[in-house]
Amino acid sequence: MKPEISTHSSCSHMRTCVQLEKTSPLSGAESLSAHQKNMQTLSAAVDNLLKYTGFQDRARQNCVDYRLEQNDVYLPDLPAAFEGYTILHLSDLHADGLIDEGEGILRIVEHVPCDLAVFTGDFSYEDAVEYSVPSLEGLVPIVRSISSQDGIFGILGNHDSLEITPMLERMGIRMLLNDAVQLQRGTAKIILAGVDDPHFYKCHDLQKALSAVKPEQCVILLSHSPEIADEASRCGVNFYLCGHTHGGQICLPGRIPLFTNTRCNRSYLSGRWNCGAMQGYTSRGTGFSLAAARLFCPPEITLHTLHSGSLLGEIYNSVQESLGGWLKTAGHAVFA
Numbered sequence: 402m403k404p405e406i407s408t409h410s411s412c413s414h415m416r417t418c419v420q421l422e423k424t425s426p427l428s429g430a431e432s433l434s435a436h437q438k439n440m441q442t443l444s445a446a447v448d449n450l451l452k453y454t455g456f457q458d459r460a461r462q463n464c465v466d467y468r469l470e471q472n473d474v475y476l477p478d479l480p481a482a483f484e485g486y487t488i489l490h491l492s493d494l495h496a497d498g499l500i501d502e503g504e505g506i507l508r509i510v511e512h513v514p515c516d517l518a519v520f521t522g523d524f525s526y527e528d529a530v531e532y533s534v535p536s537l538e539g540l541v542p543i544v545r546s547i548s549s550q551d552g553i554f555g556i557l558g559n560h561d562s563l564e565i566t567p568m569l570e571r572m573g574i575r576m577l578l579n580d581a582v583q584l585q586r587g588t589a590k591i592i593l594a595g596v597d598d599p600h601f602y603k604c605h606d607l608q609k610a611l612s613a614v615k616p617e618q619c620v621i622l623l624s625h626s627p628e629i630a631d632e633a634s635r636c637g638v639n640f641y642l643c644g645h646t647h648g649g650q651i652c653l654p655g656r657i658p659l660f661t662n663t664r665c666n667r668s669y670l671s672g673r674w675n676c677g678a679m680q681g682y683t684s685r686g687t688g689f690s691l692a693a694a695r696l697f698c699p700p701e702i703t704l705h706t707l708h709s710g711s712l713l714g715e716i717y718n719s720v721q722e723s724l725g726g727w728l729k730t731a732g733h734a735v736f737a
């Protein structure tokens with residue numbers, strides 16, 4: 402069933418202005434060139450560290466050791482019609498930098514049918530420089546291999562310029578720039594909202610994205626980074642999907658990140674987490690940036706399965722189911 406568009410808005414003007422400001426040599430704000438210099442220094446440091454510790458080859462091979470992670474999510478406000486709804490989640494593909502040209506991702510994705518597929522930003526490898534449009538041809542076969550009943554949606558990340566949006570939409574990815582759509586099963590509806598990059602461009606507008614949401618509706622939010630989780634939780638978002646951190650990409654054993662380029666609660670840096678009543682999931686990312694290297698932090702493709710009810714309720718139900726027969730028998734033995 403095709404999702405119904407509930408709001409139509411374009412935040413392209415704000416994004417264009419901010420991109421211009423960030424790329425201007427006269428800008429007093431955090432500029433893209435300063436950011437790039439910092440990243441180049443960090444990239445060189447990572448390369449040297451791996452070279453001199455003998456981990457370079459292993460770290461490169463790890464970049465294509467894709468893992469399919471399964472995440473069951475229990476949402477008290479989820480309509481019963483959405484029980485078992487599946488969301489395929491890819492993040493931080495940095496598609497023009499993939500060393501296997503996306504073959505490993507395609508091999509997994511083509512065997513995972515889903516109800517919905519989402520990309521949580523960073524389609525591009527290089528930072529957006531002066532409106533350059535990277536070649537994202539490697540993304541085309543991946544998108545074509547996705548079998549998603551309700552379509553494919555995406556948001557922009559801090560590596561993505563606004564100019565790649567038409568290209569992504571031609572591929573079949575519907576981009577949400579501070580916008581939302583309704584997903585429908587029978588008469589039941591939930592909201593899928595998406596915001597622009599909250600990390601570097603800071604063009605996210607949560608209020609605008611959620612403007613058409615009714616208080617009782619279940620909301621899934623796509624945000625490139627977890628940095629607006631607290632605000633989203635206060636706005637009543639139920640499930641928050643993001644990436645950006647790459648889970649650290651280069652980690653110590655036990656997936657302890659050395660660097661995440663993210664300003665937020667450490668528990669939001671990878672995997673599942675919660676913020677108040679809102680549940681969240683941060684992907685370790687499917688691609689890589691800075692250097693073709695991953696240590697103790699394999700790339701991931703995630704399949705989320707939604708369930709209606711709370712996790713405690715689910716535990717109670719399964720315990721009751723297991724004990725039910727035994728209690729009945731014991732009750733009969735005592736009271737018969």
Ligand SMILES: [Fe+2]
Nearest residue numbers: 493523645690
């Ligand atoms: Fe990224």
